[in-house]
Amino acid sequence: MASEPLITASNLTKRYGPHTVVSDVSLSIDRGEIFGVVGESGSGKSTVARMILRLIEPTEGRVTFDGIDVLAASPHELRMLRRRMGIVFQDPYAALNPRMRVRDILAEPFAIHRDAARGPEIDQRLRAMLDEVGLPATALPRYPHEFSGGQRQRINIARALLLRPDFLVLDEPVSALDVSVGAQVINLLRDLQRRHGLTCLFISHSMPLVRYLCDRVAVMQRGQVVEQGDALAICDHPTQTYTQQLIAATPELPALVN
Numbered sequence: 001m002a003s004e005p006l007i008t009a010s011n012l013t014k015r016y017g018p019h020t021v022v023s024d025v026s027l028s029i030d031r032g033e034i035f036g037v038v039g040e041s042g043s044g045k046s047t048v049a050r051m052i053l054r055l056i057e058p059t060e061g062r063v064t065f066d067g068i069d070v071l072a073a074s075p076h077e078l079r080m081l082r083r084r085m086g087i088v089f090q091d092p093y094a095a096l097n098p099r100m101r102v103r104d105i106l107a108e109p110f111a112i113h114r115d116a117a118r119g120p121e122i123d124q125r126l127r128a129m130l131d132e133v134g135l136p137a138t139a140l141p142r143y144p145h146e147f148s149g150g151q152r153q154r155i156n157i158a159r160a161l162l163l164r165p166d167f168l169v170l171d172e173p174v175s176a177l178d179v180s181v182g183a184q185v186i187n188l189l190r191d192l193q194r195r196h197g198l199t200c201l202f203i204s205h206s207m208p209l210v211r212y213l214c215d216r217v218a219v220m221q222r223g224q225v226v227e228q229g230d231a232l233a234i235c236d237h238p239t240q241t242y243t244q245q246l247i248a249a250t251p252e253l254p255a256l257v258n
């Protein structure tokens, strides 16, 4: 028997005053898959992801996470849900507090979720996680400005994974990075996703990247899903003109694949 999807979003709509920025979006994300949301800037991708995480309240619609009604969750339930969800933002520079040491940035989730780990175990978890994202333990006492963009994004990924979430939102995680650095980060994400059996929502404007990384994809245009399904099928045989234009607009990936 097929398992229930980890996430279902049904008829999500977001309006700001008279502006409808997301309109009637429905999708479901299976456990262990990477689901892509692709579209040009302003098409509503981030708004959909933030509504799923309930960082933004939808105007209409429903979200379930592991069968739990996310929008009806009490503050306590929401805290428990948030622990199971991580997010990596686009801009690795803006996402890290420049006045905090890496150790404190990474330990922050443990301060919020006090029962997740204590004392010496926290330090152990930080070191192990840094190792997983390819950074040395000597990073711990240093400040974000001492790191390159790619290294900073690795710190963001480590922070997002520290509480061992089931679900990770990747909001254009490499679009602020150089192509070769971005390729390394994409491969790291793919390895971590496989190793931990993570379920991911990957937001991107790049069809080749979606083709490389995602199992399924939803294509968004002006707040609506115009096409969704198997990522390879849609990238190789798009049925919508908009999808064809997106493909034509993005250069081929350089040698990303390792």
Ligand SMILES: Nc1ncnc2c1ncn2[C@@H]1O[C@H](COP(=O)(O)OP(=O)(O)OP(=O)(O)O)[C@@H](O)[C@H]1O
Binding pocket: 016, 019, 021, 039, 040, 041, 042, 043, 044, 045, 046, 047, 048, 205
């Ligand atoms: N708080 C807000 N108030 C009004 N409009 C907003 C607000 N947040 C987002 N929007 C508008 O909603 C639309 C969708 O934005 P969103 O960030 O979801 O798009 P996106 O596809 O993720 O774009 P990008 O790739 O540039 O991040 C945009 O037109 C944006 O200007």
